Amino acid sequence: MPLSNAEIARLVEDRRVHKRVYIDPEVFELEMERIWGQAWIYIGHESQVPKAGDYFTTNINHKVPVVMVRDKHGAVHVLHNRCGHKGAKLVEQRSGNARGAFRCAYHGWTFQHDGQVLKIPNETGYDNTGFDLKDSCNNMQKVAQSASYRGFVFATLSSDAPDLETWMGGAKDCFDNLCDRSPEGEVEVAGGVLRYEHDCNWKYIIENLNDTMHPMVVHQSVVQAAQDYIDTLPEEAVKQRSEAEIILPFGGSYENMEHMGITGFKYGHHYDGGKTSIHADYSVDPEYHKRMVAAYGEERTKEIYSFNTHNTLYYPSLTIKTAVQNIRVVRPVAVDKFVVETWSFRLKGAPDTMLQRTLLYSRLINSVGSMVGPDDLECYRRVQDGLHSDASEWVEMYRQFGRDEDLGDRVRGGGTSDLDMRTEYAAWRDYMLQEAFS
Numbered sequence: 001m002p003l004s005n006a007e008i009a010r011l012v013e014d015r016r017v018h019k020r021v022y023i024d025p026e027v028f029e030l031e032m033e034r035i036w037g038q039a040w041i042y043i044g045h046e047s048q049v050p051k052a053g054d055y056f057t058t059n060i061n062h063k064v065p066v067v068m069v070r071d072k073h074g075a076v077h078v079l080h081n082r083c084g085h086k087g088a089k090l091v092e093q094r095s096g097n098a099r100g101a102f103r104c105a106y107h108g109w110t111f112q113h114d115g116q117v118l119k120i121p122n123e124t125g126y127d128n129t130g131f132d133l134k135d136s137c138n139n140m141q142k143v144a145q146s147a148s149y150r151g152f153v154f155a156t157l158s159s160d161a162p163d164l165e166t167w168m169g170g171a172k173d174c175f176d177n178l179c180d181r182s183p184e185g186e187v188e189v190a191g192g193v194l195r196y197e198h199d200c201n202w203k204y205i206i207e208n209l210n211d212t213m214h215p216m217v218v219h220q221s222v223v224q225a226a227q228d229y230i231d232t233l234p235e236e237a238v239k240q241r242s243e244a245e246i247i248l249p250f251g252g253s254y255e256n257m258e259h260m261g262i263t264g265f266k267y268g269h270h271y272d273g274g275k276t277s278i279h280a281d282y283s284v285d286p287e288y289h290k291r292m293v294a295a296y297g298e299e300r301t302k303e304i305y306s307f308n309t310h311n312t313l314y315y316p317s318l319t320i321k322t323a324v325q326n327i328r329v330v331r332p333v334a335v336d337k338f339v340v341e342t343w344s345f346r347l348k349g350a351p352d353t354m355l356q357r358t359l360l361y362s363r364l365i366n367s368v369g370s371m372v373g374p375d376d377l378e379c380y381r382r383v384q385d386g387l388h389s390d391a392s393e394w395v396e397m398y399r400q401f402g403r404d405e406d407l408g409d410r411v412r413g414g415g416t417s418d419l420d421m422r423t424e425y426a427a428w429r430d431y432m433l434q435e436a437f438s
């Protein structure tokens with residue numbers, strides 16, 4: 001018996017959430033169907049499939065395999081990665097080029113890049129059987145909806161979901177800012193991917209994202225170590241100093257974090273920062289600045305730099321850092337396991353130093369060799385363990401409740417508030433009760 005709506009509704013209140021949402025496999029299965037099976041989920045970037053026949057595979061939730069592929073007319077499709085014959089997963093590799101067509105490894109049916117069945121072997125065996133090869137049920141099926149915003153491709157298994165831009169709402173501004181930081185207004189994937197499996201529930205990473213009450217505690221030791229290192233550097237060690245300084249904002253004070261503010265949107269999206277963020281003080285590369293001004297003019301360039309968000313969440317699957325040009329893609333695996341991938345982007349038309357800075361940031365903050373990301377992971381694991389205790393059934397999200405400012409299409413709150421978590425759980429509840437798109 002699946003959980004009833006009344007049982008689901010009892011798991012999330014406006015200021016606290018029941019521990020079952022993190023540790024109960026039944027809740028997890030329902031999340032896969034009702035959140036990950038309805039929301040727009042990030043698939044990949046168009047630059048990962050530049051030529052006809054290029055493909056990239058992923059799962060849309062913990063199970064459903066999909067493939068993003070470019071056809072000969074340049075269109076990008078997101079197809080169910082399932083053979084139209086007896087259902088075999090068609091594309092096994094993570095990425096590659098399926099020259100003329102996809103060919104199933106089992107009985108050799110072939111499919112065009114838009115999913116349409118092309119040829120089947122020994123076709124006469126179907127004569128006079130009522131089988132109709134032209135019936136679209138024999139194709140690789142398209143997902144219910146897919147769309148791209150400035151090159152970022154999303155898909156949803158729900159035909160009721162509103163269009164992608166409506167679903168993103170005001171959080172769309174962050175994609176615009178990320179791309180506008182390129183003198184050509186476009187970005188492309190570069191520099192490989194960091195991929196890690198974490199032994200805990202998928203929601204911890206998105207709850208941690210804009211949890212600004214943790215950095216000065218969890219990351220205190222690495223910030224201190226970075227500062228101690230900087231103090232040993234001679235005056236002329238400019239490069240080493242600027243690299244180590246990337247870590248220092250993670251020790252920002254409560255006042256600084258509060259000042260950033262958090263903005264929440266419908267469907268669970270949110271960002272912190274805006275006017276200022278922990279990335280606001282990064283110095284601008286002079287060559288990059290010159291190219292930006294040549295492309296946009298002084299005023300617009302200043303405006304682009306001054307939109308300083310830290311992390312933006314497109315609930316539930318994608319987080320982006322506009323000022324750093326990297327993204328993290330989340331995929332649940334089980335109630336106590338998820339995968340996170342960090343992808344970096346090149347700002348087209350910018351000097352190579354900008355990409356090197358992005359890659360350096362990813363290594364320093366998000367990689368397994370980083371001193372920052374593993375601090376967070378250790379805490380997720382501790383929460384996962386701790387919640388198995390029956391000492392209390394609830395996890396609180398009270399901070400600054402009642403002080404949020406409703407601006408119509410968005411809600412603004414203090415940077416150290418739990419507005420981010422409350423925003424996520426309002427969406428969690430809507431999706432799980434199947435009321436999100438009604």
Ligand code: FES
Pocket residue numbers: 083084085086087088104105106107108109
């Ligand atoms: S399952 Fe793909 S050709 Fe038979």
Ligand SMILES: [Fe+2]
Pocket residue numbers: 208214215218219372376
């Ligand atoms: Fe952290």
